[in-house]
Amino acid sequence: MRTNPKAMIFIVAAAALIAAGGCGASGTGQGASPNPASAASASAPPSGSSEQLTITIKDFGYQGPVSVSPGAKITVKDEDAQAHTVTSDDGKAFDAAVAGGGGTAEFTAPTAPGSYPYHCTYHSNMHGILVVK
Ligand SMILES: [Cu+2]
Structure with missing residues (x-):
């Protein structure tokens, strides 16, 4: 070779x-x-609809619309493995429980304008505010 x-x-x-x-x-x-x-x-179209709104829960935090119109339908999507809730602090305005691992739930925003603080009943450190106007 x-x-x-x-x-x-x-x-x-x-x-x-x-x-x-x-x-x-x-x-x-x-x-x-x-x-x-x-x-x-x-x-990519901007989300211009005021009636189709999603609160996404990720890493034990709420991400999503801060302000919605009265009576808007709001979808909750849970991207954590753990179950969460979106529960108004007054305990009356709304209360949505959502399963972990991509579960979804839906609730209707209050019809009265105002500021609605909410929390997760399972995790006391999770807080958000929904503004209806
Ligand atoms: Cu939680």
Whole structure:
């Protein structure tokens, strides 16, 4: 078995050309990549509906609409493994229990405008405020 020196030089030169070409291609690729990303985010419609609202519970915290219209239907989605509730502090305005692991529940916002603090009956450190206006 012998190695042909000329063949080795050719292979090294070809590899160098491929590497140089690869650098050039990736450079232009980086310049073009922001365009599809910005187009995708621009096409995503903003949530303009005031009647379909979701409070998402994640990492023992409430994320979701702070203010809703009177009598709005509100969906609660629990992305934690644990069950939670959305319970108004006055104990009367609303009380929704939702199962962990992606469970959902629904409740109707109060019809009287105002500020409605709520909490989770299982976890006393979880608090949120729903504003009806
Ligand atoms: Cu909880």
